[in-house]
Amino acid sequence: MPAGPMDAADWDARYAAAELIWTAEPNRWVVEALAARPAGSALDLGAGEGRNALWLAARGWEVTAVDFSAEALRKGRALQAARAPLTLPRIAWVHDDVLAYVPAPSSFSAVVLAYLHLPDDARRTVVRRAAAALVPDGVLLVVGHDRTNPGEGVGGPSDPSVLFTADDVGADLAGLPGLEIRRAQRVRRPVDGHPRDALDALVEVVRTTEGNIGRLV
Structure with missing residues (x-):
């Protein structure tokens, strides 16, 4: 789940430098959005070490986890083998850049973009492709550090060129038929150890x- 404009080699080095860059627990917004949904096929774009993919797989989902960091995917596979070996057949770990990866249309019942921070044009491309990949009644969840977070919140990138608001994502989806935005807002997320x-x-x-x-290509 890249949080800035670094390239794959930079992220490989960052992932290799620590046991886990991110917590092994799933993102709270992913849990909130998908816990009550029946298991289906899910696409995790910018999966990182796979915390959301692993949570989904443990709940019976068939997951495609895409990331451009080979080291992140290696760690995700290792975490899966150590902690959830029964889920091994349920996750396809795909080494690819999200900007190059084009999912098949109408192929996933859930698509997750969690803390995938890209410049505006690149984000728009990925978000629109993600929407096109949904089956009817499928859900797309986009979550990231809000554009106001550097000044008013904590953590995440400070580069305004890769931050976004809920309205920005809504504008990314403008003109695409067959979509309903159920929720679009700025939300607060408590962070351990921070006031x-x-x-x-x-x-x-x-x-x-x-x-x-x-x-959409």
């Missing part, structure tokens, strides 16, 4: 049965 909360942009989108988005 201030982190501020996240959170968008939850559902693909309705109307409309055919088709393949």
Whole structure:
């Protein structure tokens, strides 16, 4: 789950320098959005060490976890083998750049973009492809550090060019048929050891049965 404009080699080095960069627990917003949904097929874009993919797989989901860091994926596989070996058949770990990866249309019942911070044009491309990959009633969850977080919150990147708001994601999806934005807001996330909360942009989108988005490249 890249949080800045570093390249794959930079992220390989960062992931190799510590046992876990991120917590092994799933993101609270992913749990909130998907815990009550029946297991299906999920796409985790910018999966990092796989905390959300592993949580989904443990709940019976078939997950495709995509990241451009080979080291992050190695750690995800190792974590899966050590802690959840029964889920091994349920996660396909895909070494690819999210900007190059184009999911098949209407192929996933959930798509997660958690703390994937990209410049505006790149984010728009990834978000629109993610929406196109949803089956009817599928859900797209986009969450990241809000544009106001550097000044008012804690953690995350400070580069404004890779931060976004919920309204930015809504604008990314403008003009695509068959989508309903169920939730779009700035939310507070408590951070252990910090007196201030982190501020996240959170968008939850559902693909309705109307409309055919088709393949976006």
